[in-house]
Amino acid sequence: MDKKDIKKVVLAYSGGLDTSIIIPWLKENYNNCEVIAVSGDVGQGTELDGLEEKAIKTGASKLYVLDLKKKFIEDYIYPTLKAGAVYEGDYLLGTSFARPIIAKEIVDIALKEGADAICHGCTGKGNDQVRFELTIKAFAPELAIIAPWREWKIKSREEEIEYAEAHNIPLKINRETNYSKDKNLWHLSHEGLDLEDPANEPQYLKEGFLEMGVAPEAAPDKPTYVTIHFEKGIPTAVDGEALGAVELLEKLNKLGGENGIGLADLVENRLVGMKSRGVYETPGGTILYRAHQVLETLCLDRDTQHYKELVAQKYAELVYFGQWFTPLRESLAAFVDKTQETVTGDVKLKLYKGNIINAGTTSPYTLYSEEVATFDEDNVYNQADATGFINLFGLPIKVRAELSKKWDK
Numbered sequence: 584m585d586k587k588d589i590k591k592v593v594l595a596y597s598g599g600l601d602t603s604i605i606i607p608w609l610k611e612n613y614n615n616c617e618v619i620a621v622s623g624d625v626g627q628g629t630e631l632d633g634l635e636e637k638a639i640k641t642g643a644s645k646l647y648v649l650d651l652k653k654k655f656i657e658d659y660i661y662p663t664l665k666a667g668a669v670y671e672g673d674y675l676l677g678t679s680f681a682r683p684i685i686a687k688e689i690v691d692i693a694l695k696e697g698a699d700a701i702c703h704g705c706t707g708k709g710n711d712q713v714r715f716e717l718t719i720k721a722f723a724p725e726l727a728i729i730a731p732w733r734e735w736k737i738k739s740r741e742e743e744i745e746y747a748e749a750h751n752i753p754l755k756i757n758r759e760t761n762y763s764k765d766k767n768l769w770h771l772s773h774e775g776l777d778l779e780d781p782a783n784e785p786q787y788l789k790e791g792f793l794e795m796g797v798a799p800e801a802a803p804d805k806p807t808y809v810t811i812h813f814e815k816g817i818p819t820a821v822d823g824e825a826l827g828a829v830e831l832l833e834k835l836n837k838l839g840g841e842n843g844i845g846l847a848d849l850v851e852n853r854l855v856g857m858k859s860r861g862v863y864e865t866p867g868g869t870i871l872y873r874a875h876q877v878l879e880t881l882c883l884d885r886d887t888q889h890y891k892e893l894v895a896q897k898y899a900e901l902v903y904f905g906q907w908f909t910p911l912r913e914s915l916a917a918f919v920d921k922t923q924e925t926v927t928g929d930v931k932l933k934l935y936k937g938n939i940i941n942a943g944t945t946s947p948y949t950l951y952s953e954e955v956a957t958f959d960e961d962n963v964y965n966q967a968d969a970t971g972f973i974n975l976f977g978l979p980i981k982v983r984a985e986l987s988k989k990w991d992k
Contacts (some may be wrong), residue, residue, distance in 0.1 A: 584699065584727040589613050592729060593693040594702045595685060595715065596620035596646065597627070598634045600754060601704030604746050605731050606641045609702060613729070618702075620646040621692050623685035625655045626768025641752055649688050652768055656828040659684050659907075660769055664871055665816040665926075666919045667879070667891065668899035673849045675865045675872060676902050677770030682711055683907035686718035693726060700727035707733045710854050714905030721908040740775070768832055770845075770865040771795050778860055785848055785862045795864040796840025799937030806935040807842050808942060809835070811874045813930070816923030818871055832867045839866025842934040854904050873939045874930040881949045882926045891922055 592609055596602045606618050620643040622634055631648060638646040659680040670676055686703075693701050701719055705712035707730070716728055737743055740763070747754055763774040771794050777783045787798035812820035819825060821834050839845050845866035850858050879888060894915055901912045928946025932939050954963055 586613055589616055589699045589727060589729075591617045591619065591696065591698045592700045592702050593619045593621055593689060593696060593698045594643070595689050595704065596622050596634070596638060596643070597704070598622070598630065598637055599704075600740060600743050600747065601706075601732075603637070603641065603752050603754065604737075604743055604750065605702060605704050606638065606643050607750050607752070608731055608735060608746075609729070610642050612734075616699075618643045619692070619696055619698065621689045622646065622648045623651045623688050624648060625651050625681050625685065627766050630766060637753065641750075647692055651684055651688060652829050653827070655681065655684050655768065656832060660832075660868075661817055661828070662916050662919070663898070663902055664868075664875055665923050666898040666915065667872070667876060667895040668902060669872070669895065670899040670903045671849070671851055673847050674851055674861075674863065674903070675770065675847075675868050676899065677767060677863065677865055677868070678711065678765045678772055679714065679902045679905075680907065681765075681767050681769070682714035682905065683718050686715045687722060687908075690719055690722045690726075694723060698726065700729050702729040702731070705730065705732065708853075708855060708857065710903065710905065713854055714907075717905045718908055766794070768829065768836075769868050770863055772864075773862040774859065778862060781850055781860050787846065793846075793864060795836060796845070796866050797843050799843035799846070802841065802843035802936045804936075806933045806940075807838060808931060808933055809838055809870070810929055810931045811835075811871070812928070813875065813878055814927050816875065816919075816926040818874070832871075835867030835870050837867075838934065839870050840864075843937040844934055844939060845869035846937065870932065870934070870939060874932060875926070877930050877932075877941055877944050878926055878928050878946060881928065881944055881946045881951055883922060884950060887922055891919070894918060 592613065594602060594605060594609070596606075602620075606620070609616060609618050620638040622631060624631060634648065635646045663676055663680055668676065670679070689701060701723075703712065703715045705715060712730055716730075719726060719728055737746060744754065762776055762778070765772045773785075773792070778785065786792050788801065810822050811818050812823075818831055821831055826834060845864060845868065847863040847865065848860075849863070850860045853859050879891075883891065898912070898915050898919070901907070901909065901915070906912055925946075925948035927948060928944065930944050931942040933942045954961055
């Protein structure tokens with residue numbers, strides 16, 4: 584679509600540095616087009632304060648603020664949690680699964696408003712551009728996509744700040760504290776500045792660096808115990824109190840944050856090919872992943888548990904790569920749901936200075952039999968049966984060893 588044909592644009596709007604300057608930039612470069620801003624509330628908190636006034640003052644015709652918190656947890660976080668999906672062993676996918684829900688809602692607004700294009704503020708180096716655009720292609724392939732970072736002459740966040748100052752756009756950041764951050768109910772990410780050098784230790788104890796909790800060394804000297812109840816793989820209660828999805832995660836974020844839980848410092852492989860360094864705060868999510876994993880050790884048979892670990896790795900890649908709305912992701916989710924039919928029970932954990940320590944697990948569907956596993960005398964297991972099992976299990980090894988003796992002769 585030619586620029587002159589674009590009259591109305593729906594912008595994924597956070598009010599941060601990138602999207603703040605995009606509104607005037609769109610009007611300057613796309614024939615003074617109408618800009619409709621859309622913000623998806625997935626738990627950014629105070630970041631949304633004053634957003635409407637700011638969007639209108641910088642040139643938007645209107646702003647939609649969509650409350651997506653419950654849907655975000657139930658339809659995106661919980662399926663990923665049940666899968667046990669973790670990208671490259673450490674990243675709990677906090678930004679990754681927040682993008683498809685926001686993009687899907689933005690598509691719905693764009694279609695309702697009769698927009699010609701959707702615009703986002705993702706850089707040409709990052710993963711989020713892929714996550715947004717694959718979702719747009721899945722639901723509105725006819726809409727044009729505008730990605731200013733791939734068009735404009737601005738080359739750095741420093742130049743973005745200069746553009747904002749020149750256009751009298753208020754910012755909540757400055758040049759000294761200009762970390763690139765992404766916050767939602769699940770996590771907070773930090774990138775940029777001193778973190779760009781992997782040799783630098785994150786300044787966890789520096790005032791204002793951590794927002795969701797404290798550094799492990801600043802956590803209480805006394806451990807905190809928490810018990811989480813799951814129904815079919817979904818957390819439903821904390822310490823015996825039934826809670827809704829949002830309230831449950833907020834409670835665990837508070838408990839985890841107070842005890843220094845969920846800090847991850849990692850160099851990850853971005854989809855576009857480069858490595859990037861990020862520091863993540865995921866206090867409640869880290870607790871939930873551990874609790875769910877522990878419960879599965881009781882409730883899943885060996886072969887299902889082992890195969891599910893393979894599925895989890897692929898599932899994490901699909902989420903990280905922005906392929907949420909694909910047949911493969913949906914098919915793997917169906918497999919995962921089947922495995923969760925008996926993942927019900929209580930997991931007690933001890934939180935202490937950044938550590939999560941198992942403190943007891945029970946389930947009505949447990950596959951653990953103390954009578955079979957005991958080191959004491961029992962009447963259900965014949966130890967002599969192991970002889971035949973080992974002979975058959977080891978037969979290929981024995982045959983190969985015997986025949987290999989002839990190979991060198």
